[in-house]
Amino acid sequence: MTNEAGLEFENDNYDEMERLAGINTAAANSDDSRQKVLEWLFNGDTGISSKSLAAEFLGVDNKRKGRFYCYPPSDPSDLGRCLRLIEVAPAVRACVDTLAEKSDSWAKIAPVWDKITESMKKEVGINWEKGNSAPLTYEMMKAAGV
Numbered sequence: 429m430t431n432e433a434g435l436e437f438e439n440d441n442y443d444e445m446e447r448l449a450g451i452n453t454a455a456a457n458s459d460d461s462r463q464k465v466l467e468w469l470f471n472g473d474t475g476i477s478s479k480s481l482a483a484e485f486l487g488v489d490n491k492r493k494g495r496f497y498c499y500p501p502s503d504p505s506d507l508g509r510c511l512r513l514i515e516v517a518p519a520v521r522a523c524v525d526t527l528a529e530k531s532d533s534w535a536k537i538a539p540v541w542d543k544i545t546e547s548m549k550k551e552v553g554i555n556w557e558k559g560n561s562a563p564l565t566y567e568m569m570k571a572a573g574v
Contacts, residue, residue: 462486464517477501478509480534484523498531500574504548504562507569511545511554536573544568 465482468474474482476499501507514521528538537544547568552559 461517461519465513465520468513468516473509473512475501475506475509477506478513480527481510481513481520481523484527485517485520498527498534500527500531500534500537501569502574503569504552504565507544507548507565508554508556511548515554533574537569540568540572544572 462485465485469479469482478501480498480500501510524534524538524541527534529535544565547565548554548562551565552562
């Protein structure tokens with residue numbers, strides 16, 4: 429079965445997928461954004477930090493978060509995955525701030541998130557279309573303490 433975004437799924441029943449995954453759908457911001465995040469989870473462009481944002485957005489039960497739940501991006505590659513998720517579902521951006529309230533590591537990067545984002549966009553682009561190394565962005569991330 430193919431959904432509206434052209435992605436193939438064996439089961440287009442998102443409520444059942446969410447129930448099996450332990451996702452609290454009441455916490456998700458909107459049906460459209462929730463669907464986009466769920467589809468993004470299956471696209472392969474994921475990492476620990478971007479999954480942290482997705483889990484926060486979807487309201488995944490704390491018991492299912494695991495030891496990597498609250499890791500912020502540690503380098504421009506991680507940051508790019510987070511930014512591509514936010515590009516797909518802009519409402520996820522708010523989760524940077526909610527994670528900062530729950531995690532010391534996210535609290536370090538949240539205040540400078542927008543500056544770091546702009547740095548990466550200018551330096552290499554969030555899809556790496558302008559280059560293959562982002563030393564300025566990396567230095568900003570390290571200066572933030574992540």
